[in-house]
Amino acid sequence: MFGLIPKEEKFFKMFQEMGEIIIEGAKLLKGMLDDYIDPVASQKAIKEIEHRGDMKTHEIIKKLNSSFITPFDREDIYSLASALDDILDLIDASAQRFVMYNVEATTPEARELAFLILQGAETINRALHIIGGKLEPIAEHCVQVNALENEADRVCREAISRLFDEEKDPIQLIKWKEIYETLEKATDKCEDAANILESVVVKNA
């Protein structure tokens, strides 16, 4: 790729900042579900992170709309910013479900999904930190995010299967089914972001 001009570096830096914000959110969610001491306080902290993510996304899109030259396809920048924002939205939505449904204790599957979300966030962040340089290693990170999503999909499906086998209270079943699906959707969004990154790599190879 051609030498990067400062303007482009600005984009990379904003994406990297977004990557860090997502990790922060994912860490808070994992901590919330691992300890489950004060879910209301944890959810509030996650909401604040989600708000910071919103502002960073807005910053990227504003920059995009006012830039004549962009480091890669305008649309890919827009899609990537949206996909990253969606990850945080779903981390926040997951935390919200626990509070909204007065969940008293977490489950091993919920904790495993939170762990997979954090892994996904860290992998995406690693990919975002190298988009200014050689692009090839990004593809490997994308493959890993796909593997994490498959794993999350399996955990979610098994958790819901077990729910239908064991949970006799339909109201509890409704709550947990949605919680698992929301957590799983966060990893779907990591995969979306990874797919966009992968296509950027191919185009600029």
Next chain:
Amino acid sequence: MFGLIPKEEKFFKMFQEMGEIIIEGAKLLKGMLDDYIDPVASQKAIKEIEHRGDMKTHEIIKKLNSSFITPFDREDIYSLASALDDILDLIDASAQRFVMYNVEATTPEARELAFLILQGAETINRALHIIGGKLEPIAEHCVQVNALENEADRVCREAISRLFDEEKDPIQLIKWKEIYETLEKATDKCEDAANILESVVVKNA
């Protein structure tokens, strides 16, 4: 912005017509939930409006595909047309749920959500009526649509929270949860339309 040629005015006019159709649908939904006298007849009337919206959307996309010059980014026109169509689809889907689930009476939260949808529709319509002229005031309308969506989100979350606290019949719970979520999604689509309008403003500022 450069002087508008007639062809461009045609696009603005079609969008404004779509804005009016959405308001009509939103008014019918609000009336349906406020009075709740003949939901079947109300739903039929909303379905007809939704059908008119479909035709208008089709007209916009046909015009787009056959136009060489467009007043703003081709893709933004397409996205905006789709987002406006989605608002009407969700107004219709909301009305359908009441009929499909044989709902006997509405709730204050459902009425509040219908009110917020109408507010959103009116704000979007106001923005659509000025896209041919100075773009700056559009941004203010967009901010307002975002505020309306946040409010709808809060109302929906609280309604569902209350549902899980009070509703002992799981089948009623399933019905109402989906009704609230469908109503709330209509305001999400207003926000999507507002975001597209905002990006148009920034690009052409």
Next chain:
Amino acid sequence: MFGLIPKEEKFFKMFQEMGEIIIEGAKLLKGMLDDYIDPVASQKAIKEIEHRGDMKTHEIIKKLNSSFITPFDREDIYSLASALDDILDLIDASAQRFVMYNVEATTPEARELAFLILQGAETINRALHIIGGKLEPIAEHCVQVNALENEADRVCREAISRLFDEEKDPIQLIKWKEIYETLEKATDKCEDAANILESVVVKNA
């Protein structure tokens, strides 16, 4: 349209191969629901087809990203490939639900939806097989896919309505509601693909 160069034919051929894969998946789903002898084995077979579809989609996108000239808008190719992939994903997701929820017998509505999905897949495939030649007949196929989707929507709505009237076990209701909705979503994705095809026709008319 201008004479097609080999490179373009490659794209058409890949789309046609994808069309055939989708038909294969839709046939397996229909067979699964018609006979319902060994749902676990049927689902496995569908999963394999879905995997083949994933690889074909990947091949199309790789080709797209490395091609300088494309037979129609780059973005339409991407959207079409994604929409086709989504059809298969939902065929697979539908089959999964039957296994995951230990469904013991199918229903007439589920079989009818599987029939409509297969009809949709065959119509899409017919359209894909003529995109290299005269474009006009494609529009007729698209109209038919829209009609099939409307029919699926009606079947799904009536099935869910009946479910709420007759099913007293909320857990069964949750399972079947999701099954019908997942089957119906597969026809939505056929419609999305048809809409993209239609816009390609209009642009290149």
